[in-house]
Amino acid sequence: MKSIYLLTALFFGLILGCGTPKNLAEVQLKREPYLQMAFKDRISVLWQTDMGTDSELRYGTTKGLENRRMGVVEKDGNIHRHEVRLLGLQPGTKYYYAIYSNGKRLAGGDAYFFKTEPADAYAPFSFFAMGDIGEPVADGGFPEVTSYQIANREEKVDFGIGLGDIIYPDGESKFADEYLFKPMQVVLKNTPFYPALGNHDWHVNPDKNFVKEWQLPNNEHYYSFDYANAHFIALDTREGDLYDAEAQIAWFEADLKAVQGKYDWIFVYFHHNGRTCTYKEDYKAVMDLYPLFAKYQVDLVLNGHAHTYERLHPFDAQGEVLEKYRGNTDTYPAIGNGFIQITTGAGGKLKSGWAPGKCDENIQAKAAHTGHFSVIKIEGKKLEFQVIASMGGAVLDRFVMEK
Numbered sequence: 402m403k404s405i406y407l408l409t410a411l412f413f414g415l416i417l418g419c420g421t422p423k424n425l426a427e428v429q430l431k432r433e434p435y436l437q438m439a440f441k442d443r444i445s446v447l448w449q450t451d452m453g454t455d456s457e458l459r460y461g462t463t464k465g466l467e468n469r470r471m472g473v474v475e476k477d478g479n480i481h482r483h484e485v486r487l488l489g490l491q492p493g494t495k496y497y498y499a500i501y502s503n504g505k506r507l508a509g510g511d512a513y514f515f516k517t518e519p520a521d522a523y524a525p526f527s528f529f530a531m532g533d534i535g536e537p538v539a540d541g542g543f544p545e546v547t548s549y550q551i552a553n554r555e556e557k558v559d560f561g562i563g564l565g566d567i568i569y570p571d572g573e574s575k576f577a578d579e580y581l582f583k584p585m586q587v588v589l590k591n592t593p594f595y596p597a598l599g600n601h602d603w604h605v606n607p608d609k610n611f612v613k614e615w616q617l618p619n620n621e622h623y624y625s626f627d628y629a630n631a632h633f634i635a636l637d638t639r640e641g642d643l644y645d646a647e648a649q650i651a652w653f654e655a656d657l658k659a660v661q662g663k664y665d666w667i668f669v670y671f672h673h674n675g676r677t678c679t680y681k682e683d684y685k686a687v688m689d690l691y692p693l694f695a696k697y698q699v700d701l702v703l704n705g706h707a708h709t710y711e712r713l714h715p716f717d718a719q720g721e722v723l724e725k726y727r728g729n730t731d732t733y734p735a736i737g738n739g740f741i742q743i744t745t746g747a748g749g750k751l752k753s754g755w756a757p758g759k760c761d762e763n764i765q766a767k768a769a770h771t772g773h774f775s776v777i778k779i780e781g782k783k784l785e786f787q788v789i790a791s792m793g794g795a796v797l798d799r800f801v802m803e804k
């Protein structure tokens with residue numbers, strides 16, 4: 402019996418090229434690894450190749466990468482999508498990793514690592530937020546500049562959230578690498594990223610594009626996750642209305658209700674703005690959510706869409722400025738039944754020929770008009786919000802909220 406196997410192996414070995422299958426050895430990495438669903442004990446590592454080979458992740462707490470895990474491969478046209486899911490990881494731990502296909506190392510080294518969520522809910526952490534990212538350089542885009550600024554921060558962020566319009570012009574997978582994954586690869590290989598959908602990501606069916614590129618919770622259009630003492634909710638504001646509005650709003654309220662009193666911080670993020678003094682209209686579908694933000698103690702509401710930066714004064718349920726917070730724009734106590742909405746939508750694209758002017762409605766606490774991203778740092782009951790210029794790294798805005 403054993404000899405039959407040997408003969409069969411020899412036969413196929415000869416067919417494939419004398420035991421060193423040349424074609425498989427030439428497998429090319431089409432997309433550098435990126436990280437999803439990174440929590441206390443788990444993570445998903447995804448990448449893409451040109452050929453259908455196996456998926457192997459080698460990982461460990463030392464650069465010796467003492468563990469191995471095989472994943473799944475899915476053919477999709479000319480590319481192969483790889484995913485390895487790890488479970489049973491140690492919380493609050495840094496792991497190095499490398500990816501292999503058919504024994505060939507495709508990527509690995511010092512920059513390839515991930516850190517699991519700490520077990521201690523009061524361990525400090527930070528995340529970046531930006532919208533309107535994947536604009537081609539040829540059209541004036543600068544996603545790479547922002548990404549290098551994020552990647553080279555002295556204090557590394559633990560993950561990032563995307564506020565929609567992540568791939569211009571139409572959110573299509575065929576441009577995902579050129580416009581988003583390549584410019585952002587210095588970030589994505591060691592920083593999990595959780596995007597929301599924007600209107601451009603809706604130009605072509607997102608279920609055949611966006612949803613295939615990411616591994617997000619729930620239905621991936623709207624979802625939530627927890628990290629340390631914070632709860633994050635991503636919504637899908639589609640073209641300025643809400644995707645599957647009735648179901649999404651019901652889900653949103655149920656999700657908010659379920660986390661009341663369990664977390665110190667609640668963040669809601671999506672693409673479109675509500676009231677604004679930018680060049681965008683006030684989106685009613687977003688303003689209709691204000692009573693929920695206020696009622697369920699949402700702290701920050703983050704959006705993109707306008708390619709600029711704008712921080713509004715704290716609002717009440719009706720979207721009116723809470724007058725007692727108007728005077729001091731650098732520090733806030735717990736706002737209670739009020740929230741701060743911020744447009745941070747120039748991650749890779751800036752509105753040209755426009756500048757923030759006088760805000761007639763007097764709702765604006767701060768504005769800045771340059772490429773940027775935001776960094777939110779949580780230390781227990783203290784939040785520090787900073788806006789960083791993509792070019793040069795200057796701090797454009799900063800405020801603190803303490804509960």
Ligand SMILES: [Fe+2]
Pocket residue numbers: 566599600601672705706707
């Ligand atoms: Fe947009």
